[in-house]
Amino acid sequence: MSPAAFNTIATLVRARSGIVLGEDKGYMLDTRLSGILRENRLSGLDALAAKLQGVGAEPLARAVTEALTTNESSFFRDGKPFDHLRGVLPKLAAARSPGQRLRIWSAACSTGQEAYSVAMILSDLAAQLGGRPAEILGTDLSREVVARAQEGVFTQFEVQRGLPIQMLVKHFRQDGTRWQISPALRAMVRFEQGNLLDNHAGRGSFDVIFCRNVLIYFDAPTKRRVLEALADRLLPDGVLYLGGAETVLGITERLVPVTGERGPHVLRGRQGAAG
Ligand SMILES: C[S@@+](CC[C@H](N)C(=O)[O-])C[C@H]1O[C@@H](n2cnc3c(N)ncnc32)[C@H](O)[C@@H]1O
Structure with a gap:
């Protein structure tokens, strides 16, 4: 993934959710977004970043943001x-x-x-x-x-x-x-x-x-x-x-x-x- 593509995705996720993706999180994008790449028949994260900048990308932007949330939880967490x-x-x-x-x-x-x-x-x-x-x-x-x-x-x-x-x-x-x-x-x-x-x-x-x-x-x-x-x-x-x-x-x-x-x-x- 190019630095520009990482920047496009990280900026979008931060604006929509507040979540900050440090530059060391490239691996996380690869794993968490692989399903979205497949569903949208995209060749990789550069293609995804380009698509996110196109018109009608709202559902895709939402899916990308949600895929990059961390949802770990448990009952009575920390007691x-x-x-x-x-x-x-x-x-x-x-x-x-x-x-x-x-x-x-x-x-x-x-x-x-x-x-x-x-x-x-x-x-x-x-x-x-x-x-x-x-x-x-x-x-x-x-x-x-x-x-x-x-x-x-x-x-x-x-x-x-x-x-x-x-x-x-x-x-x-x-x-x-x-x-x-x-x-x-x-x-x-x-x-x-x-x-x-x-x-x-x-x-x-x-x-x-x-x-x-x-x-x-x-x-x-x-x-x-x-x-x-x-x-x-x-x-x-x-x-x-x-x-x-x-x-x-x-x-x-x-x-x-x-x-x-x-x-x-x-x-x-x-x-x-x-x-
Ligand atoms: C690690 S979980 C914590 C769940 C629970 N509060 C706990 O402590 O077990 C973090 C949750 O925050 C949600 N989240 C992240 N950014 C959010 C935002 N801007 N607004 C609402 N929820 C958000 C994620 O989707 C995720 O489910």
Whole structure:
């Protein structure tokens, strides 16, 4: 692939998703885009770059961008944010007026494990939350992973990563080598395609936002833009969870670590109550 072709593809992916492809990622383009080359009968990445610059390339540009997302996820990933959530939800519920829904957003939800983990916690806490209604929204740039999340079917490998056996037995039905999430849990989550770079004003406000393991792919100005847009959607006492390798330090002062949390990835809006 010529440097010009790499540049065309990298510029397009960055503009559409925020994902920065370093020059060492040429190998990744070769493997991830091979299917698209085949489907479009293109001889290689130079031909693909040329086609992307032609008219009517929107569907191709979308497919290329989605193919270059990394969709790794697992149930209760890293444990701690979900333990923290168990403590926070009853406090948030107690602070809301009767009948007010708790709203939780898994932004960059990939194949849905994060959103379904939240649903399992809400189900566990149902008595403590006094029947308070809740809404879980999962969004991701990639239509393919959103479709998989909506299906709610996971492989043996996926359910073996992070999901306690009691939860598996309680919330999934085995279908051959695959596991189907229960209709009750499935009904608690709404999945839709959504780009973190878009304006989220129409989504309303959230008690809890998960935006984990996606900012690592963005440059600092994009991280700031995304974090500040999420801060705008977070209720004053709401909580934002980032991935273990992600931080707001040096990026934005709109969000601050929750008092008493050791890691820098459990956050509140600067004006939010501490603790
Ligand atoms: C590594 S996965 C993280 C999934 C989950 N949050 C977790 O921590 O397990 C990153 C996800 O971010 C999504 N993504 C990348 N850029 C995005 C953007 N601009 N808007 C929304 N989702 C994006 C990818 O499609 C991918 O599914």
